[in-house]
Amino acid sequence: MAPLGGTAVQDHVALAEIELCGELIIAASAAEDRLSLESIDEVLRVADEKDT
Template sequence: MAPVGGTAVQDHVALAEIELCGELIIAASAADEDRLSLESIDEVLKVAEERGASAG
C-alpha cells in the first residue's frame, strides 16, 4: 500500500524532458510538412538560447 501524505518525489530532470517532448509533439502536429526540420527542432528546444547562455 502506498504511503499517504506528502511523500511524492519529483525528478526535475525527468519533468523537464517530458515538457520538451510535449513541445516537440505539439510542434510536429502543427507542422505543415511530414517531418520537422532540424532547424525547427532546434527552435522548439531553444538550442540557440542554451548555447548563448552557456557561452556568456
C-alpha cells in the first residue's frame, strides 16, 4: 500500500519527454500527410539547439 503522506516523486526528464511526445502526436494528427523531418524538428524544438 502506498504511503498516505503524498510522497509522489516527479521525474522532470520523463515529464518533459512525455510533453514533447504529446506535442508530436498533436502535430501528427493535425497534419494531412506525414510530418517532414523539418516539421518534427520544429515541434521538438531541435532547430533552436542547432542555432546556438
